[in-house]
Amino acid sequence: MFLQSVKMAWESIRSNKMRSILTMLGIIIGVFSLVVLVSLVSSATHSISNEVSGLGSSSLQVQIMDDKDNPLSLEELLEFEGQGDIGLVAPLTTRTMGVKYGSKSENSAVYGSTPEYQKVQDVTLSCGRFLKESDQYNHTSVAVVSKDVVTSIMKMQNVEEALGKELHINGQNFTVVGVMAKKDSTSSLFSQADYTVVVPYTTLTRMSGVSREILSFAVSAKDGDLSSAQKTTGDLLMKRLEQDKKAFYILNFNSVMDALNSVMATMSLVLGGVAGISLLVGGIGIMNIMLVSVTERTKEIGIRKAIGADRRVIMQQFLIEALMISLIGCGIGVGISWGALRVAGIFFKTFPIRLSPGVVVLSIAFSMGIGLIFGIYPANKAAKKKPIDALRYNG
Amino acid sequence: MEQSSKYESCREVIVLKDVSRIYQVGDETLRALDHASLTIREGEFVSIIGPSGSGKSTLMNIIGLLDMADEGEYYLDGLEIRNYSEHQLAKVRNQKIGFVFQNFNLISRMDARSNVELPLIYQRVPAAERKKRVQEALDRVGLAGRADHKPSELSGGQQQRVAIARAIVTRPSLFLADEPTGNLDSKTGEEIMELFHELHHAGNTIVLITHDPGVAAQAERRIHISDGHVTEVE
Ligand SMILES: Nc1ncnc2c1ncn2[C@@H]1O[C@H](COP(=O)(O)OP(=O)(O)OP(=O)(O)O)[C@@H](O)[C@H]1O
Numbered sequence: 210m211f212l213q214s215v216k217m218a219w220e221s222i223r224s225n226k227m228r229s230i231l232t233m234l235g236i237i238i239g240v241f242s243l244v245v246l247v248s249l250v251s252s253a254t255h256s257i258s259n260e261v262s263g264l265g266s267s268s269l270q271v272q273i274m275d276d277k278d279n280p281l282s283l284e285e286l287l288e289f290e291g292q293g294d295i296g297l298v299a300p301l302t303t304r305t306m307g308v309k310y311g312s313k314s315e316n317s318a319v320y321g322s323t324p325e326y327q328k329v330q331d332v333t334l335s336c337g338r339f340l341k342e343s344d345q346y347n348h349t350s351v352a353v354v355s356k357d358v359v360t361s362i363m364k365m366q367n368v369e370e371a372l373g374k375e376l377h378i379n380g381q382n383f384t385v386v387g388v389m390a391k392k393d394s395t396s397s398l399f400s401q402a403d404y405t406v407v408v409p410y411t412t413l414t415r416m417s418g419v420s421r422e423i424l425s426f427a428v429s430a431k432d433g434d435l436s437s438a439q440k441t442t443g444d445l446l447m448k449r450l451e452q453d454k455k456a457f458y459i460l461n462f463n464s465v466m467d468a469l470n471s472v473m474a475t476m477s478l479v480l481g482g483v484a485g486i487s488l489l490v491g492g493i494g495i496m497n498i499m500l501v502s503v504t505e506r507t508k509e510i511g512i513r514k515a516i517g518a519d520r521r522v523i524m525q526q527f528l529i530e531a532l533m534i535s536l537i538g539c540g541i542g543v544g545i546s547w548g549a550l551r552v553a554g555i556f557f558k559t560f561p562i563r564l565s566p567g568v569v570v571l572s573i574a575f576s577m578g579i580g581l582i583f584g585i586y587p588a589n590k591a592a593k594k595k596p597i598d599a600l601r602y603n604g
Numbered sequence: 605m606e607q608s609s610k611y612e613s614c615r616e617v618i619v620l621k622d623v624s625r626i627y628q629v630g631d632e633t634l635r636a637l638d639h640a641s642l643t644i645r646e647g648e649f650v651s652i653i654g655p656s657g658s659g660k661s662t663l664m665n666i667i668g669l670l671d672m673a674d675e676g677e678y679y680l681d682g683l684e685i686r687n688y689s690e691h692q693l694a695k696v697r698n699q700k701i702g703f704v705f706q707n708f709n710l711i712s713r714m715d716a717r718s719n720v721e722l723p724l725i726y727q728r729v730p731a732a733e734r735k736k737r738v739q740e741a742l743d744r745v746g747l748a749g750r751a752d753h754k755p756s757e758l759s760g761g762q763q764q765r766v767a768i769a770r771a772i773v774t775r776p777s778l779f780l781a782d783e784p785t786g787n788l789d790s791k792t793g794e795e796i797m798e799l800f801h802e803l804h805h806a807g808n809t810i811v812l813i814t815h816d817p818g819v820a821a822q823a824e825r826r827i828h829i830s831d832g833h834v835t836e837v838e
């Protein structure tokens with residue numbers, strides 16, 4: 210019986226193609242805007258949070274703006290380790306320098322740091338090793354480089370090849386001892402290529418034009434509790450920098466992420482709400498057409514009742530018809546959205562755009578709800594017609 | 605049904621006692637049926653005749669459970685129908701009664717086959733059997749070759765045959781026909797009447813409304829009606 214009702218509904222939709230499509234249009238547009246807008250926002254959120262987590266969301270980044278003519282030394286910095294909730298500390302003294310291999314040269318960020326850098330910044334190695342304590346003592350000229358340095362500057366496909374090769378940095382030779390794996394941020398919203406070179410802090414500060422003072426460093430938390438590590442770091446720096454809270458800045462990527470996520474969630478909600486309203490309007494369109502259809506088919510309803518349809522069967526037929534219109538409309542809307550997002554993805558390369566499965570499920574549920582809600586009134590109107598009145602009706 | 609009719613040929617299928625149908629039009633009360641009483645037995649072929657507006661269709665709609673009497677009692681197959689639910693009424697219409705109307709009342713966007721199939725769908729007959737019975741019914745009214753035609757692609761006589769096929773496909777024992785030949789020429793009308801005679805010979809009860817004395821004369825019994833009163837039963 211249910212299957213028969215579905216068949217009948219389908220035939221009725223098909224026998225009035227133009228009108229069915231016009232009715233669906235409201236739902237199609239509603240679903241399209243809902244799916245596209247929410248997918249765009251969620252794609253953007255996804256790639257931004259990937260970028261941010263790529264920058265090291267498991268650590269705090271500290272900048273000292275004003276050292277009160279009393280610069281922080283590495284020894285002082287290392288004393289921070291283990292205090293309160295602070296786990297490890299790594300200096301992030303950085304300069305942009307020309308990195309040269311063969312004839313190719315590119316400006317790269319060169320970090321002077323300690324072995325702790327690996328843990329604090331959550332670095333995974335593709336091959337080789339990271340900096341060692343002995344590199345620090347001996348001021349060795351070794352470098353750990355990012356994958357892009359190997360592929361783009363050294364022009365090697367295989368990262369293993371780079372090990373043991375010499376890079377020229379600021380006129381000094383450095384032996385590549387390790388290659389860092391790429392963070393799984395697939396996009397490139399902030400940087401086109403990631404040219405990063407990490408060398409021992411002691412080696413970097415011996416190079417010309419680099420002072421020994423520490424103006425930037427990273428802090429990890431003991432038990433992953435970044436906000437209390439942030440508090441401890443803040444307290445220590447306040448003491449060290451004459452109680453001037455404007456002298457330094459602590460960036461906690463976790464709270465940046467939280468803020469970002471809540472902004473994006475609000476955006477999704479607002480855009481989704483606007484799209485939802487157009488879906489609702491589409492629903493009213495369905496009700497309108499179903500009411501016309503009920504009046505138009507009064508005679509048919511009478512005939513069906515005369516030959517044995519009861520109220521439930523008629524109700525079911527019209528409800529299924531309304532549901533089908535809204536679900537087919539939803540399907541078309543999702544299909545068009547999928548196509549539009551694919552096309553947008555071809556032209557818009559800043560971040561990858563994908564259909565958000567959540568919003569597809571949501572729009573299917575929403576369309577079903579709308580089909581049901583706006584179908585019930587016309588269906589009931591059809592079902593409660595008295596057989597004789599319906600048969601006598603002359604439209 | 606066809607077997608038992610021999611032994612119970614006196615069984616009363618339709619019993620109306622003082623049935624009235626009252627319409628309120630503006631301030632006026634109109635008794636379309638006024639204390640009508642009649643009895644129709646199983647296997648009878650009865651015609652109902654009377655002038656236009658006398659209440660023939662009203663009577664027929666009450667007998668066919670399409671309308672409800674405002675006063676009086678109606679027993680169908682010995683059961684008082686007053687207390688039937690909407691669902692039960694639909695079921696009785698579906699299983700026991702075959703309707704044939706003056707204006708055919710076919711669903712215009714469905715072809716002949718689907719129109720005939722519809723009552724079987726409401727009976728939840730499985731698809732394979734439906735197909736077989738629809739074919740049989742169309743064969744019986746001589747329309748096997750027109751199964752794919754929509755009503756608009758059929759002549760009046762052919763449309764009425766489709767309607768008769770739809771009525772017989774559920775194998776009911778009671779046929780109600782409201783001027784089935786009213787919209788047809790006399791030759792086509794004769795052919796349709798032939799089908800009713802066949803149904804009657806097969807043991808079914810037939811109630812047929814007509815204006816045409818020639819058609820009425822073909823019935824075993826005539827019930828006259830005027831101004832909502834059953835005036836004469838021959
Ligand atoms: N829904 C209605 N509302 C008001 N009056 C009605 C209604 N239906 C029928 N009537 C009246 O009831 C009376 C009987 O109508 P009915 O249709 O039974 O006549 P009939 O004998 O079938 O006539 P005809 O031979 O023309 O078909 C008529 O006077 C008609 O105006």
Ligand SMILES: [Mg+2]
Binds near residue numbers: 662782
């Ligand atoms: Mg009439």
